Amino acid sequence: xxxxxxxxxxxxxxxLPGVGRRTAQRLAFHILRADDEEAFALADAIxxxxxxxxxxxxxxxxxxxxxxxxxxDEGRDRSVICVVEEPADVIPFERIGEFRGLYHVxxxxxxxxxxxxxxxxxxxxLLHRAGAEEVREVxxxxxxxxxxxxxxxxxxxxxxxxxxxxxLASGLPVxxxxxxxxxxxxxxxxxxxxxx
Amino acid sequence: xxxxxxxxxxxxxxxLPGVGRRTAQRLAFHILRADDEEAFALADAIxxxxxxxxxxxxxxxxxxxxxxxxxxDEGRDRSVICVVEEPADVIPFERIGEFRGLYHVxxxxxxxxxxxxxxxxxxxxLLHRAGAEEVREVxxxxxxxxxxxxxxxxxxxxxxxxxxxxxLASGLPVxxxxxxxxxxxxxxxxxxxxxx
Numbered sequence: 001x002x003x004x005x006x007x008x009x010x011x012x013x014x015x016l017p018g019v020g021r022r023t024a025q026r027l028a029f030h031i032l033r034a035d036d037e038e039a040f041a042l043a044d045a046i047x048x049x050x051x052x053x054x055x056x057x058x059x060x061x062x063x064x065x066x067x068x069x070x071x072x073d074e075g076r077d078r079s080v081i082c083v084v085e086e087p088a089d090v091i092p093f094e095r096i097g098e099f100r101g102l103y104h105v106x107x108x109x110x111x112x113x114x115x116x117x118x119x120x121x122x123x124x125x126l127l128h129r130a131g132a133e134e135v136r137e138v139x140x141x142x143x144x145x146x147x148x149x150x151x152x153x154x155x156x157x158x159x160x161x162x163x164x165x166x167x168l169a170s171g172l173p174v175x176x177x178x179x180x181x182x183x184x185x186x187x188x189x190x191x192x193x194x195x196x
Numbered sequence: 197x198x199x200x201x202x203x204x205x206x207x208x209x210x211x212l213p214g215v216g217r218r219t220a221q222r223l224a225f226h227i228l229r230a231d232d233e234e235a236f237a238l239a240d241a242i243x244x245x246x247x248x249x250x251x252x253x254x255x256x257x258x259x260x261x262x263x264x265x266x267x268x269d270e271g272r273d274r275s276v277i278c279v280v281e282e283p284a285d286v287i288p289f290e291r292i293g294e295f296r297g298l299y300h301v302x303x304x305x306x307x308x309x310x311x312x313x314x315x316x317x318x319x320x321x322l323l324h325r326a327g328a329e330e331v332r333e334v335x336x337x338x339x340x341x342x343x344x345x346x347x348x349x350x351x352x353x354x355x356x357x358x359x360x361x362x363x364l365a366s367g368l369p370v371x372x373x374x375x376x377x378x379x380x381x382x383x384x385x386x387x388x389x390x391x392x
Contacts, residue, residue, distance in 0.1 A: 003260035009241040043242040064199035
């Protein structure tokens with residue numbers, strides 16, 4: 001029903017996460033109505049990000065150039081490495097501002113069912129980094145999900161004895177309601193209880 | 197916190213309707229993770245749609261080339277013109293398949309408060325078309341909103357006596373949006389159109 005270029009745009013927009021046909025159509029009509037300048041700026045930004053952004057040679061996070069801003073920052077503590085699954089996971093840590101060490105981005109989590117084995121993640125790169133003399137601690141900050149836990153356990157096994165390996169605390173989120181806590185979370189919170 | 201090309205992409209994505217900072221960031225990370233091929237296909241589709249799609253010289257709907265597919269279709273009934281506000285409003289009519297005439301896309305609705313006066317819409321083009329001998333009826337299918345009603349009344353006044361002027365039947369809930377009308381309601385409204 002649409003002219004070919006419009007159908008093509010709707011199809012491409014539909015591939016974005018959380019964008020169904022309806023939303024894709026709405027976005028396409030917005031782009032058609034928008035100034036050329038605005039539309040071309042979006043197209044160029046997509047191209048530019050793919051052309052200019054690669055992986056940091058140290059931490060495997062997204063970087064413009066060979067090293068990311070955090071690894072380039074002389075003020076960061078090089079003795080602690082916080083291991084996360086995805087580049088997006090670095091953002092909340094930077095937002096709280098409490099962590100001043102470096103990161104290591106795995107590029108996913110272990111999931112044999114989906115064919116994601118250790119060699120598909122940046123685990124070898126992490127083991128290499130953790131072997132450096134300056135590294136004292138590795139914080140495993142993979143997600144508290146089945147795959148994230150499996151990944152953390154696998155890495156902990158590989159790093160055994162080399163450095164101190166820690167894991168983010170699991171428990172009730174601040175502001176949560178005990179009555180509505182799920183059993184697994186509550187179990188974790190109980191077994192991880194601390195002396196006051 | 198992000199490298200400049202990533203921030204730029206997030207900013208551009210945030211300008212899309214219904215896309216906040218959070219969603220824009222999620223979409224940007226998806227694009228970063230996607231194959232170059234997929235990302236470039238999206239960028240190219242945006243460029244292509246702006247470069248190739250213009251307005252149909254007859255009905256002012258979106259068209260690839262000088263005339264849209266509907267106006268080019270010899271099988272359509274040239275004696276009835278269905279007047280809608282936006283290109284997206286043509287889609288639900290085509291979906292119900294009951295209407296076999298041509299369209300006229302105004303490019304919006306009258307709204308003096310927003311500075312949208314008759315000369316900002318494709319009303320002159322409609323009056324010119326309606327003056328042709330073959331045209332028997334003009335169906336006013338602007339949205340059943342204040343601005344849509346005002347636009348319908350204005351056009352009905354201009355067309356008085358020249359052709360039969362009809363309006364979609366009520367049955368569409370007032371304040372609703374034509375683009376999202378369900379097909380049964382829209383079919384009822386269309387078959388129940390009345391002379392103004």
